[in-house]
Amino acid sequence: MKKFILLTMFLIQATSLLAEVDWSRENSCKYNNFSNADLIDQLISDMSIEEKVGQVIQGDLDFITPADVKKFKIGSVLNGGNTAPNGDKYSSLSDWKKLSQEFYDASPTYKGIKIPVLWGTDAVHGHNNVIGATLFPHNIGLGATRNIELVQKIGEAIALEVLSTGVAWTFAPTIAVPQDDRWGRTYEGFSEDPILVSKLGKALILGLQGEGSTLLNEKHVLATAKHFMGDGGTTNGVDQGNTKISELGLRELHGYPYFDALDACAQTVMASFNSWNGEKLHGSKSLLTGVLKNDMQFDGFVVGDWNGHGQVEDCSNSKCAQSFNAGVDMFMVPENWKDLLRNTIRQVNSGEISELRLDEAVKNILVVKSRLGLLNGRKPHEFEGNFLGHPDHISLARQAVRESLVLLKNNDGVLPLMPNQHIGVIGDASNKISTQTGGWTITWQGRENSNSDFVNTRTIYESIKNYVEVNGGSVEFSSNGKFQNKPDVVIGVFGEEPYAEMLGDLKDVAFTATDPRYLPLLESISATNIPTISIFLSGRPLVVNEYLNASNAFVAAWLPGTAVEGISDVIFMKNNKINFDFQGKLSYSWPRSKDQSVLNFTDSIYDPLFPYGYGLTYASEDQINNIKIVKSKKLDxxxxxxxxxxxxxxxxxxxxxxxxxxxxxxxxxxxxxxxxxxxxxxxxxxxxxxxxxxxxxxxxxxxxxxxxxxxxxxxxxxxxxxxxxxxxxxxxxxxxxxxxxxxxxxxxxxxxxxxxxxxxxxxxxxxxxxxxxxxxxxxxxxxxxxxxxxxxxxxxxxxxxxxxxxxxxx
The missing domain is CATH 2.60.120.430 (Galactose-binding lectin)
Known part of the structure; x- marks a missing residue:
């Protein structure tokens, strides 16, 4: 029934009907700790244009200092994907908190009221910019768990780890609904299903921000619903591209999760890089102001993405009244913030930007700062405790890994394995932590990291070795398929190299091998009748038919993060019994050929290799044999x-x-x-x-x-x-x-x-x-x-x- 309803919905959205689209929503958010409305109005009336413009500017740590904040009365800073205090990814927790205090101390004061700088960070699967943080599975893996309660607990854990560094705002969650798996940000989306995205996005926001009496209290941070909107629907999956869809389709597909996000009282919404039918979202007044602020009654503030305003027609990174007038309240302008500050002041003075619009944006920002407690004396750098890598969080991440694993094949019940055997392991990825953590990990693309950059983290090989040896077995790694002792079973680990937006875009959904030895080794071992199990690490479903054929069992492990012991928990028995069964179900349809880049369960013609919702358990009796291999066509x-x-x-x-x-x-x-x-x-x-x-x-x-x-x-x-x-x-x-x-x-x-x-x-x-x-x-x-x-x-x-x-x- 659910599929029929959604299919009907999308058939309607694809038509050219001109019916008016209803975006209306009743705002039911209650803020128990907010009582500064009169104070905010008074502050705005006392501030000069220059001071007010300072509040709408956000610079990156690489290009802004506490001295700059003090001089120009800047309202916000961020650390981008490659940025950390002192320009050093190895910065300690004390380095983070020290800089947080310096920004706080440099923040402007008006008539005895300090308006602290708001520091934002991309904590998208844990506090991933910080070495030693707990790294949870990326959203694609959390989507496979379908566990709303678990996702909310993860949000609570991330909030505590972010707060431990003196930061109180994360640019998460991504509530995109990816429709083309060539998109390099597919793994940032929970699912191709807007209903599942909506439920899990809401859960993560509630975890990050709290709810009811705990909303935005000292144990919670600001969340960001992003990217508004249509980022998951661009033509050919091109990052920052054009999403061609009717307004009804936009609402029912890409806009759907924002209703739940706003009901969870998300305080910030990030404008998207993409265009909608040719118009850049950063310049779309009809969507940012008309739909989001007016119809949907969003009562926080809209933050831009990294120089996203500069992509609006007739704009540059240093000058863009169009984006501000459209509804972006805070410019994310990493490097050119001084030029943008000066030009925005000129545009207000000239009337190109009205002072009324400036006052509105500043009020939106100050209201959110007030709800967070910043106008009432909350000092993020004084947060007590260090929750980075807390044992409870690691345990939670391990549970998330267990529940995210999707068993695609288990011929003859080869899994679960007895751990008291001699286990062979192949595949470079089994020894590379960066492959299991993916992009947005310590660095933006995640490719520059070595194993030594991860604290108290095992590789998949090490976690298997530890589990097996504790249970009386032995493990041997081979880079060439030759073992000193013949293994009873061979576990292979392979997958995508880390990537983030832009570099992650693909021309089709064929898997590109980065370990050229893996498939030949797997096939040669399989030919000897030694049972083979493949663990596939990826940020999206990809065509891996040859690997499936050469494997007796095949596990989609996504990008599990640091707690990969959860994999061993599931694939091995304990005390001759099943330890943990597979629970994960596909939150994306799995392609059978590389030309199925756009493959969603609402498609009128739907022919996946594995359908949305597929996932075996140990009770399943499915046999997967001889999957067709489609020869690659010519390169273009x-x-x-x-x-x-x-x-x-x-x-x-x-x-x-x-x-x-x-x-x-x-x-x-x-x-x-x-x-x-x-x-x-x-x-x-x-x-x-x-x-x-x-x-x-x-x-x-x-x-x-x-x-x-x-x-x-x-x-x-x-x-x-x-x-x-x-x-x-x-x-x-x-x-x-x-x-x-x-x-x-x-x-x-x-x-x-x-x-x-x-x-x-x-x-x-x-x-x-x-x-x-x-x-x-x-x-x-x-x-x-x-x-x-x-x-x-x-x-x-x-x-x-x-x-x-x-x-x-x-």
Whole structure:
């Protein structure tokens, strides 16, 4: 019945009916600790335009200091995905609280009333920017649990860990309803089902903020419902793209979870990067003011996303009256906050922004600060206790892992396993904590982290080893499929490399192997009749048919976080009995072929490999055999670089000191001759500045992949390199593509003509003439020079077809 109702609903939304859409909602939120209405009105009347504009500005820690806050009377700061106190991801808890106090002390005071700075952070699956925090499964895993009570408890735990660092606001939860699994943020959504998203989103908000008498008390933080709205419905799953849907469809699908979020009294809503039918949400007055504030009676404040206002037509990061007038109350302007501050003051003085609108935004912000207790003496830095990695939270995370696991295959009841056997383990991912934690973990993309960055955290291999050895068995890891002792069973762990928005976007839903040895090992072991169990780590369902066929049992473990002992709890028996059964059910439909990127259970034609809600238990008798393998068609596009190497690529440099991997955004080679810095060009961290300092030997910066790429199916392939050169000189810069020892094609780039951003096109035919074998490309792109040069790179893409724009001649 539920499916029939939703199917009917979506068929209605897809029509061109012009009926008026009802967004109305009655606001039932009660705030027991709020009694400062008159005070706020008085404060606003006493504040100058400059002081009021300061309240609507939010800068990033990398670009704003307590001294800046004091001088310019700034109202908010954030630490972005790659930001921490002192610019150091290893900052201690005391470093966080010390900076929190410094911002508090620097906050403006009016007639004896301090208006503290509001510090926001992306605590999206735990307080994930802080080393030592408990990291819960990402939302896709929580969606598989369907456990509303558990999700609310997780919210309560996250609130305590955030407060432990002197911060009282998180940019969570994401209540997007992803409809195209190519989207790199799919794992931030609980489900493709708006009803499930709504229930779990509400639960997390109630956990973070409290409810009733506990609402926004000293044990809770501000939550953010994001991103308003339609972020999960963009065409082709392109991040920050365009969502084409009727207003009725927008309400019933992407808007649906916001009704529950507002009923949970969410205090902040974040505007979305995406467009709706061509109009950027950051500039949509009809949605931000008309729908959200008026019809839905949202009574908190709207915060922008990272320079999202700069994407509005005729705006820039430094100037955007349109976004403010549309309904964004607080600009998230990480770097250009001083320019935006000055320009906004000018626009108020000129009347482009009315003072009435400014007063409204400031009032919305001060009301929320008051509800949090900040106008009544609450000092976030004085929160007592350290709840980071608290044992109760780790136990809760372990429960969440257990309940999030989805058993897709269990032929002949190979699971659960007796732990007193000799267990073989294969797969690089079993030894990499970053693969189990995914993006938004310590750093934005989550790829730069080593195992030593995680406190009191086991790898999946270590957790299996510990469980088995305690129960009388033995465990052996093999990187090549050869074991000293023949295993009774082999557990393989594989999955996606970490990613976040932008770099996580895919061209289809085929799994791209980052451990090229895994599948051949799995297939060879399976051929020996040793039972094989695969544990798949991913931020979305992907086509893994070959892996399923080679596995007797297959577990979708999503991105489980740090408490991976929960996996062993379920797959192993205890005292000859089932310890914990599988409970997880798919909250996303699972594709059978790579062209099923848009696959949702409300589709009129619905043919998944595993349907929404699927998930075996130990009582199930399903047998999954010989899943069809669809041969890959010709390539038409390969992403190589967008501000960082696209998966599965890895960045490296070569100097006279030897090769080095580039593992952080601000990189200096060992010999200090190559400097690399990531920066914003059109979007967050979407470009890199590369400086070669003149050296006697060759210097190079490149991107390689362990698994070669075969480009031979392309008809007329070419590299499109979007770049510019900052120091024009007689320096020569070469671009090369490699295919193994003594196998490389190179071409000189026209650096003297690239003072502005330009798309330079290099035909693969030129590189083939120079020796490239296009069927086994392994060094995906390499810039090299013997001379001093300073250049920027935004993107590198291999395309097929006719070249438009600047073509490098060979």
């Amino acid at each position: 596009l390969v992403n190589i670089f967008l501000g960082a190497a696209s998966i599965p690529g890895k960045e490296f440099v070569v100097t006279d000191s030897g090769p080095e991997f580039v593992m952080q955004d601000n990189f200096l080679s060992a010999n200090k001759k190559i400097k690399i810095t990531r920066f914003d060009y059109q979007r967050q961290d979407d470009a890199k500045n590369i400086i070669f300092i003149k050296n006697k030997g060759m210097q190079a910066y490149g991107i390689s992949a362990e698994l070669p790429t075969d480009l031979s199916s392309m008809d007329s392939p070419y590299y499109e390199i979007v770049m510019r050169v900052n120091s024009l000189s007689d320096a020569k810069l070469y671009f090369s593509v490699g295919c193994g020892n003594n196998c490389m094609g190179s071409i000189e780039l026209p650096v003297s003509k690239m003072a502005e951003w330009e798309a330079i096109n290099v035909p693969l035919s030129c590189l083939k003439k120079d020796g490239l074998n296009e069927s086994k490309v392994q060094i995906r792109g390499l810039f090299s020079s013997e001379e001093q040069i300073n250049f920027d790179v935004n993107s590198i893409i291999i395309k097929d077809g006719a070249i438009t724009g600047t073509k490098v001649s060979c």
